[in-house]
Amino acid sequence: QSVLTQPPSVSAAPGQRVTISCSGSNSNIGNSYVSWYQQLPGSAPRLLIYDNNNRPSGIPDRFSVSKSGTSATLGITGLQTGDEADYYCGAWDSSLNSYVFGIGTKVTV
Amino acid sequence: EVQVVESGGGLVKPGGSLRLSCEVSGLTFSDAWMTWVRQAPGKGLQWVGRMLSYRGGGTRHYATPLKGRFTISRDDPKNMVYLQMNSLQTEDTGVYYCVWINTPPHNLARWGRGTLVTVSS
Numbered sequence: 460q461s462v463l464t465q466p467p468s469v470s471a472a473p474g475q476r477v478t479i480s481c482s483g484s485n486s487n488i489g490n491s492y493v494s495w496y497q498q499l500p501g502s503a504p505r506l507l508i509y510d511n512n513n514r515p516s517g518i519p520d521r522f523s524v525s526k527s528g529t530s531a532t533l534g535i536t537g538l539q540t541g542d543e544a545d546y547y548c549g550a551w552d553s554s555l556n557s558y559v560f561g562i563g564t565k566v567t568v
Numbered sequence: 569e570v571q572v573v574e575s576g577g578g579l580v581k582p583g584g585s586l587r588l589s590c591e592v593s594g595l596t597f598s599d600a601w602m603t604w605v606r607q608a609p610g611k612g613l614q615w616v617g618r619m620l621s622y623r624g625g626g627t628r629h630y631a632t633p634l635k636g637r638f639t640i641s642r643d644d645p646k647n648m649v650y651l652q653m654n655s656l657q658t659e660d661t662g663v664y665y666c667v668w669i670n671t672p673p674h675n676l677a678r679w680g681r682g683t684l685v686t687v688s689s
């Protein structure tokens with residue numbers, strides 16, 4: 460099982476909003492930057508958003524993040540069919556000296 | 569723009585070895601921290617290991633289950649990072665991604681397209 464806990468899937472209609480939770484511990488989310496990665500079907504993952512809503516160039520502000528204690532949440536508003544993908548949370552774990560991922564959440568629009 | 573390109577994947581028999589290569593451009597490679605992530609068919613992402621820049625100590629970390637079989641190295645003048653994989657098992661089959669770490673804040677900022685490793689007799 461993964462160190463970070465994510466739901467396996469979420470779904471919503473186009474235009475609606477979804478949230479994806481990511482739960483960890485003090486050795487990872489609680490004391491580290493959390494990042495989110497998007498993997499479109501058949502493609503490599505890419506960095507989507509991290510920390511205080513920092514987004515790489517080209518990522519729309521429909522994607523947002525929040526963090527509280529040892530949990531983080533990715534929000535997607537104005538859902539589009541092009542948002543159908545697997546979303547992974549990730550963080551450095553200082554106890555394991557490893558980067559840890561969630562299992563990935565499949566978003567269906 | 570940072571670009572990452574992996575190579576070296578292929579078919580290898582159980583117990584065999586393979587070395588993956590990764591060429592990075594668009595940044596000062598000697599300052600770059602690099603990591604490898606793999607993905608088994610139909611599965612999620614699994615972190616393999618990372619190597620810091622030599623200026624950052626050149627420290628290497630590996631996922632516990634892979635320690636002793638996998639080794640990451642780098643050649644700064646060539647802008648290359650490598651993943652040496654020994655005693656390969658069928659469970660090592662998957663796509664291997666080379667990724668540039670942006671640090672801080674330690675996120676996996678630029679991914680390559682990946683290279684497929686198939687371990688099968």
